[in-house]
Structures are given as C-alpha cells and as structure tokens.
Amino acid sequence: MTPFGSSGLSARVRAVASDLASDGRGRILFTIAFGWFLGLGVRLSAPTLVPYIRADFGIGLSTAGLLLSTLWFTYALLQFPGGVLGDWIGERAVLVASSALAIVALAASALAWSTLALFAGFVLLGSATGVYATTRFTSLADVYPDRTATAMGVSSAAGNLGTVLLPAGAGVVAGAASWRLGFAAATPLFALAAVGLWVAVPARTSGQESVADDLSADALRRFVAEVTGRQTLVLTAAMLLMSIVYQGFTSFFPTYLVSIKGLSEGSAALLYSAFFASGILVQPLAGVLADSVGDRPTLLGFSFLSASAIALLLATDEVWLLVVLAVLASAQLGFWPIAQAGVVDSLPTEMQGTGFGLLRTGYLLLAATSPTIVGALGDRGRFDEAFVLLAGCALGSALIGLLFWDDG
Numbered sequence: 001m002t003p004f005g006s007s008g009l010s011a012r013v014r015a016v017a018s019d020l021a022s023d024g025r026g027r028i029l030f031t032i033a034f035g036w037f038l039g040l041g042v043r044l045s046a047p048t049l050v051p052y053i054r055a056d057f058g059i060g061l062s063t064a065g066l067l068l069s070t071l072w073f074t075y076a077l078l079q080f081p082g083g084v085l086g087d088w089i090g091e092r093a094v095l096v097a098s099s100a101l102a103i104v105a106l107a108a109s110a111l112a113w114s115t116l117a118l119f120a121g122f123v124l125l126g127s128a129t130g131v132y133a134t135t136r137f138t139s140l141a142d143v144y145p146d147r148t149a150t151a152m153g154v155s156s157a158a159g160n161l162g163t164v165l166l167p168a169g170a171g172v173v174a175g176a177a178s179w180r181l182g183f184a185a186a187t188p189l190f191a192l193a194a195v196g197l198w199v200a201v202p203a204r205t206s207g208q209e210s211v212a213d214d215l216s217a218d219a220l221r222r223f224v225a226e227v228t229g230r231q232t233l234v235l236t237a238a239m240l241l242m243s244i245v246y247q248g249f250t251s252f253f254p255t256y257l258v259s260i261k262g263l264s265e266g267s268a269a270l271l272y273s274a275f276f277a278s279g280i281l282v283q284p285l286a287g288v289l290a291d292s293v294g295d296r297p298t299l300l301g302f303s304f305l306s307a308s309a310i311a312l313l314l315a316t317d318e319v320w321l322l323v324v325l326a327v328l329a330s331a332q333l334g335f336w337p338i339a340q341a342g343v344v345d346s347l348p349t350e351m352q353g354t355g356f357g358l359l360r361t362g363y364l365l366l367a368a369t370s371p372t373i374v375g376a377l378g379d380r381g382r383f384d385e386a387f388v389l390l391a392g393c394a395l396g397s398a399l400i401g402l403l404f405w406d407d408g
Contacts, residue, residue: 020151025143029151031196032136033158035099038193039129041162042102042186044250045170046071046122052179057115067122069368072247074126075133076364082131083138083357091139092201098132099194103187110184134357141344142205148345149295152337153287160279160333168273232346234400236359238299239339241397243367245306245332245390250275251371252378252386253326260383261317271326278326279333286334290341296405299338303398306332311391314384332394 020029050064059067086094105128109121136155144151170182253275257268290298309328316322340356347355370390377386 020144020147020154027200028143028202029140029154031193031200032095032139033155035095035132035193035197036136036155037158037162038166038186038189039098039102039132039162040159041166042106042170043071043075043125043129044163045167045182045186046125048167048171049174049179049182052174052182053118056179057118059115063115067119069371070119071122071126072368073365074123075130076361076368078127078130079134079360079364080354080357083134083360084354085131086135086138086357087354090204091135091142092197092203092205094131094135095139095197095201096194098128098135099190099197101128101131102190103194104128106183106187106190110180134360137340137344138356139201139205141341147287147291148341149290149338150284150287152341153284153334156333156337157280157283160276160283163276164273164280231405232343232355232359234405235339235343235346236363238303238397238400239336239343240363240366241393241400242303242306242332242335242339243363244370244393245310245397247367248370248374248386248390249310249329249332252374252383255378256313256383256387257322259378261322263319263322267319271323274323275326275330276333278330282330282334283337287337287341290338295338295342296401299335299401300398302331302334302338303394303401306335307391307394307398310387310394313387335397 020026047068050068053059053067054064082094082098101124105121105124108124109118112118112121137152140151140155141148166186170179170185173185174182254268254272257263257271263271286298286302305328309325309331313322313325313329316325343359344356374386374390377383377389
C-alpha cells in the first residue's frame with residue numbers, strides 16, 4: 001500500500017492526532033476549540049433570531065441590519081485590545097474573561113427591555129467574541145509551534161460545527177418558546193468553558209516577555225518593523241480580500257439562492273448549512289496539507305477553488321449542482337487556519353497578540369463594508385455581478401500569494 005492509500009492516510013491521521021494530544025496539549029486544544037465553538041456559533045446565531053426580535057420590538061430591516069453591523073464592528077474593534085491584553089496579562093486570563101463577558105452579554109440580550117438595551121447586549125457580545133478570537137490564535141501557535149496550522153484547523157472546525165448546530169438550536173428554541181431563551185440557553189455552556197479554560201490553559205503560553213510591557217520608542221519602532229514585514233503584509237492583504245469574500249458570501253448566500261436561483265427558504269437554509277458543515281472537514285484538512293506540503297501551495301489551491309466555485313454559481317440553476325458548488329465554496333474556510341497561522345508565526349512571540357490583533361482589527365473593519373456593497377448591488381438587480389466581485393476578490397487573494405510570496 002502506498003503512503004497515499006487508505007492505510008497510509010489512516011496512519012498519518014493517527015500520528016497527527018497523537019502529536020496534537022501529546023504532553024498534555026490535547027486538553028488545551030480541546031478547551032480553546034470548545035470556547036470557539038460557542039463564540040462563533042452564538043455570534044452567527046444572532047441573524048437566526050432577528051425575525052423574532054423584529055416582531056417583538058417592532059423594528060424595521062434597517063434597524064435590524066444596524067444591530068448586526070454593531071455586532072460585527074465591535075467584534076473587529078476588539079481584536080487589537082484582546083491581543084494587547086493577551087501579551088500583557090497572559091492568555092488564560094483573557095480567554096476566561098471573554099467567556100465570562102459572553103455570559104453577561106447573553107443575559108443582557110435576553111433581558112433587554114428596549115432596542116437600546118439590545119444594542120448594548122450586542123456590543124458586549126461582539127466584545128467578548130472579539131477578545132477571544134485573537135488570543136486563541138496566539139495561544140495555539142505557542143502550544144503547537146510545529147503544527148500551528150493543524151491545531152488552528154481543528155479549532156476553526158470546532159467553530160464551524162458551532163455555526164451548524166447553535167443557530168439551528170437557537171431557532172428551534174425561539175420558535176418553540178422565545179428568542180430570549182434562545183440567547184439565554186447558551187450561558188451554562190460558557191460557564192463550563194470558563195472553568196475548563198482556567199484549568200487547562202497555562203497562565204501564559206507566550207513566555208514572560210511582552211512588547212506591551214515596553215512602551216519605549218525603540219520598542220515601538222521594532223513593533224512597526226515586524227508588523228510591516230513583507231510576508232506579514234502579503235498574508236494580511238490576502239486575508240483582507242478573503243474576508244471581503246467571507247463576509248459578503250455568508251451574509252447573502254441564502255438570499256441569493258432564493259432571489260436568483262428560485263429556491264425555497266428552507267432549501268436555501270440547507271445549502272447554507274452544507275457550506276458551514278463542509279468547513280468542519282475542510283479546515284482540519286487544510287491544516288494537515290499545509291503542514292505536509294507547505295503553506296503556499298495549499299493557500300493558492302484553496303483560494304483558486306473558492307473563486308471557481310463562487311463564479312460557477314452563476315452558470316447553473318440545477319439544485320444538485322448548487323449543492324456541489326456550496327460544498328466547494330467552503331474551500332474559503334480552509335484558507336483561514338493557514339493564513340492566520342502564517343501571520344502569527346511571522347511575528348516574535350512577545351508581540352504576537354498585539355501585532356496580530358492590530359492586523360485583524362484592520363482587515364476585519366475594512367472587510368465589514370462587503371455586506372453593504374453586496375446588498376446594494378442586490379437591490380439594484382445586480383446580484384450576479386456582486387458574486388462575480390466576490391469571486392474576483394478570492395482570485396486576487398490567490399494572485400497575491402502567487403506573485404508576492406517570499407519563499408525565503
């Protein structure tokens with residue numbers, strides 16, 4: 001049997017799993033991944049509950065859109081402070097505090113008595129998940145220096161599992177009882193996550209030195225030099241374009257299927273779930289491929305596949321082909337563990353949280369304009385053109401890696 005046969009692949013998977021679990025690292029990965037399962041799943045549960053919220057508060061689509069934008073923008077803004085805090089007070093404290101803040105945010109949202117109070121709850125929820133996001137990357141990079149992409153792939157896959165299960169669960173609870181209970185139901189899980197993180201994660205994964213402890217001019221110059229390094233900027237530019245793709249695609253894929261392809265809302269929802277469910281397999285696979293054959297070819301392959309799948313959506317109305325393309329479009333989810341691991345690894349340990357947090361805040365804020373652009377084009381009867389634009393951004397991300405990647 002060749003190494004590429006089933007037994008060879010099975011042996012490699014067992015070897016990777018054994019390495020991930022070695023030296024007590026498995027429980028660290030599990031608890032961080034569980035926290036991300038909750039954080040990402042709850043954040044993407046909010047759109048599921050919007051129809052119930054609109055009916056309860058009597059708000060229009062524009063106010064509902066602003067509510068969700070507040071969640072995304074707050075999430076983006078807190079990436080940098082979360083990274084600074086991780087470098088300053090230690091990763092465990094930030095991860096635990098994030099889970100505790102999520103409990104407060106969900107309680108505040110569930111008990112909101114006015115639209116303004118609900119906005120405050122969403123600000124807290126965006127803050128909690130934003131703080132967690134950067135620190136989970138840097139923690140895993142520290143714990144798995146030789147398998148960073150694989151560990152991030154596992155963690156990201158857990159997040160995608162959350163996006164499949166938690167929004168569906170919140171919708172069922174909201175339909176059977178109340179949207180408020182849909183929010184509140186997740187609070188015990190976040191309490192469990194906080195305890196697990198406190199027990200499993202070391203107080204510091206990055207060592208005792210931190211750029212946040214030194215505010216001298218020399219430290220600032222060194223920080224700027226590191227975050228503007230060639231490889232860091234190449235990967236950040238690629239992530240900006242793929243973030244535009246992700247935010248625009250996930251915001252309007254179901255609407256596109258209903259409006260342009262003529263699918264029912266239920267069928268569109270199933271294809272949307274298929275997209276995220278595929279990511280559960282795609283992201284660990286991407287990490288393993290990157291650690292095996294290299295970051296560059298893996299990133300290029302997933303970016304090109306994403307661009308092709310989104311572009312081909314325009315060419316068919318056949319439901320079975322739309323299902324296939326929805327699955328193939330999930331290749332964009334495989335891009336993220338590799339690119340993010342590459343940026344984290346390109347930064348010195350003492351400034352990983354601060355530097356990566358700053359870069360994430362920058363590209364996420366810029367990419368947050370994507371849903372607005374796609375929606376505006378859709379209102380003007382140019383939904384197909386909007387998806388061509390998204391495919392072009394995915395292709396642009398691949399070209400950046402092809403043309404500017406530093407193999408040295």
